[in-house]
């Protein structure tokens with residue numbers, strides 16, 4: 206063992222993957238504040254600010270807004286563990302990896318999972334989804350609003366409307382939409398929404414912000430069987446965040462980060478923030494198409510603004526492209542499952558969605574593709590700049 210260790214020095218990567226996204230300096234600064242105890246009055250002041258700011262970013266009047274310790278998957282599992290009941294019907298609409306993960310969690314809870322599945326990146330036909338839900342009459346309907354494995358935005362409203370007609374609750378995964386695209390919990394009718402800190406909110410991973418509707422809380426309070434998971438039981442968590450009684454030792458540092466990330470969303474204004482993401486996404490797509498590449502999600506209105514999935518051009522090895530970029534400290538991701546080797550997954554989210562980011566990553570990608578022998582059809586950055594200027 207050496208007897209001295211120089212202070213840790215992490216490399217500074219350009220984060221253009223599906224998350225984590227770049228952390229804003231203001232969030233880093235907040236994280237350097239002194240740690241207080243998990244029952245300290247100041248800690249609860251912060252959690253109350255987080256509660257009200259979450260109401261704003263989720264566009265909801267719900268009061269049950271909290272941040273779970275853990276990543277987005279903890280939010281997913283808290284939603285599923287609290288609302289999937291053993292033996293009860295649980296409808297899952299899935300067209301990607303994260304939809305399938307919800308199904309696996311519900312199966313482990315003993316729910317009777319019934320799936321309406323589409324190819325990865327294929328949209329749901331709203332009528333088909335409605336008919337399926339009406340026919341199955343489940344207790345819960347779950348879906349992913351922003352499917353990070355494919356770059357697809359699934360429309361929540363028709364799903365939630367059909368679910369409510371049959372008195373089912375809706376669980377919506379908003380991990381890649383919150384802070385970057387309209388989640389609109391109340392308007393869409395999402396009863397239980399969860400997300401993460403490391404994408405649209407510009408914080409490191411570590412908390413799962415959630416919101417729960419009064420209707421869902423009523424169901425939870427009426428539940429006779431115990432929620433199988435102690436840590437993820439939302440009512441127990443509420444005794445902590447509302448009742449201020451010890452549940453677990455939540456990280457003050459992560460709450461500072463989230464408070465700061467959410468405050469930045471509020472100061473920017475939610476609509477302005479969505480518009481920023483939309484504009485940068487459109488510019489990125491213009492650049493991609495100028496190079497002669499195609500987007501995996503065919504219909505422009507089904508695409509995520511936060512996470513772009515251009516298809517890997519014929520003859521190009523995506524792993525080599527990613528390696529080339531990583532050697533230059535730039536992180537993007539590839540596809541997996543049925544999309545392995547077929548798409549790049551390139552994030553422009555939160556603090557990392559600016560016009561400079563768009564131009565930088567297009568230039569880097571063009572360079573990497575050329576290095577793999579691909580000759581771009583046109584000038585990506587010029588096309589992106591044109592779109593950016595037109596949008597102003």
Ligand SMILES: Cc1ncc(COP(=O)(O)O)c(C=O)c1O
Nearest residue numbers: 276277278303351353378380401
């Ligand atoms: C749509 C979606 N759901 C859930 C998760 C899981 O989140 P985490 O990796 O933070 O646990 C992710 C992660 O990227 C995601 O993109």
